[in-house]
Amino acid sequence: MISSSQIRAGRALLGWSALDLAIHSSVGVASIRRYEVQDGVPSSNAKTLHALKVCLEEAGVEFTGDPLVNPGVVLHLK
Template sequence: MIVKNLITSEQIRAGRALIKWSADELALSAGVGVATIRRFESVAGVPLGQLRVLELVKKSLQNAGVEFIGTPDDRPGVRLK
């Protein structure tokens, strides 16, 4: 069972594309290393790592106008607010 507030690597990539951010820009905004963003985006599904760090990435994208829809196991996606 997947926790509802998690996001997938595909949603991270799509969210960045919507707001035209590079991995470096997302890393800076979220306060994490760019290697973390690249690692999160390099897998399919929910990235492995600390939940706190994934939440920082999610919150950063949300603050920039990305809305996460669905759940990781039920039609995950993104759209602009």
């Protein structure tokens, strides 16, 4: 699981717009924007959140902490 704030932070660290993340993850840009305004773990199906998580991880983002209590991200430059 990842939280909305982790999605926003990961995208920001990469310098990606919501459209960039949508293109890389095959998740609709409207869905990404909707998830990012929610608190905590976005209400979505697990497959969609997994696609976002994998996409950001492949780009170098590491998710740290508990997404509900102390969500964090770290960028590992390649």
